[in-house]
Amino acid sequence: MKITILFFSLFFSLCSFANNIIVNGTRFIYPGNEKEITVQMTNTADRPAIAQAWLDNGDPNESPDTIKTPFQITPPISRIEAKGGQVLRIKLMNKQAIPTDRESLWWLNILDIPALSKKEGKDENVLQLAIRSRFKFIYRPTGLGTPESAVEKLSLIPKGNQLSIDNKSPFYVTVTKISTDNKGALNDKTLMIAPYSVETLTLSKALKSGEVVTINYLNDYGADVANTVKVK
Template sequence: MNRLTTILIMSLALSGGPSALAAGGLSLAQTRVVYPGDKSSIALGVNNSSQHDVWLLRGWVAEAESQQKSSAFVVTPPLYRLDAGNEVQLRINALNTAALPADRESLFYLNVLAIPPTAEPTPSSQGDTHGNVSFAINTRIKLFYRPAAIVDNQAVKAAYSQIRAYPDPRGVGVTLHNPSPYYLTLNATQIDRREAQGKGQDFMLAPYGELTIAHRGQAREISYQVIGDYGGRSTRYTITPLPSAGRSTHAE
């Protein structure tokens, strides 16, 4: 009897709360990772709540643009068998972060690939070929490297209200500007109290960067929440009026 096993990889890019992480009994303790530059390593918990499934875990950090494996970090252990009902603390270790910018955050993606054990073939007549399809689950979350010089929780939270907005000069929307050295990920963004951010849309402002949100007509105000270091949502901030030079940002 010939046996053919096919493993398909299902990729999950996560931005929701911990409940959104469960897949095949697996869950990550966080929906994002902030790596402080003054630490040599940090931990990420992975839990297997299944009563019977066993998974082989492999973790790595990828570059944001190329998605190629990064040389700046290594995840240990390199391969781990996670039995049913157990959990493990994966460690993310800094290897080569000296070349990263020291005045602003850098973005990476942490991947945790869960590979199922190969299923046993079902009894069959001799000579039959049976194909077994298994799903490997690759969970991907953002990893923000925060240099030691800007590790400051108060400064991070202050940046939430520092976003500025103005009409896009091309007349296609509203442009947001981030004057801070931190990545700011927005949630439930509204323009003139109407939803401007669709479900699953990633509105992320790079350090000192800009993001243009499509909008027709003259915008009067824009409001948003910011997803914090641990995945929680901030209070809602409103920028009004637009596009006055005297615009202000305030929290509701």
């Protein structure tokens, strides 16, 4: 008897890239003055694939059937032919549910389900892997200013090897590296700081008040950008 196993990595592959489906970005910004944004998917494989797309509120283990967001994705499920493409359209349906004085964060999920070939379909045992990618999806209201100014508004407060980072801007800031010589990182993990919130990092050495440090952060295009900030 032929057994086909379809394994969805829905709860296990949280941040990996889809196996054969390439997406045109590492993060997606929805400007408040746009009616919708589009996301381009390309199937690089020699076989068709099924792609399922949905947004979540931050819990990667929540089922797509139970998640509610103010956005609509069209189409939520699509067949992408070999070497072909598909455009996702994401439209805001309920603007009243979103704060207007800061950015809001969701996560865009793309589940890549490769189709079985005829040869594989004849095998007695088939293991089919469905790989999920998860991308930051940020809604940015109009009138917030420029996101490049967010790093300049960070307040660094040292306490021994602990460094509290106070984000006084309306933007999400993802800090990838903190250094004093723009080379060796003092932190061992990336930190995303929500608007008007404080996060704390453990550094490999203590910083002094008045010291100038280099902070590397990710911009809207996923590029790593360096900026200098003075420690309080």
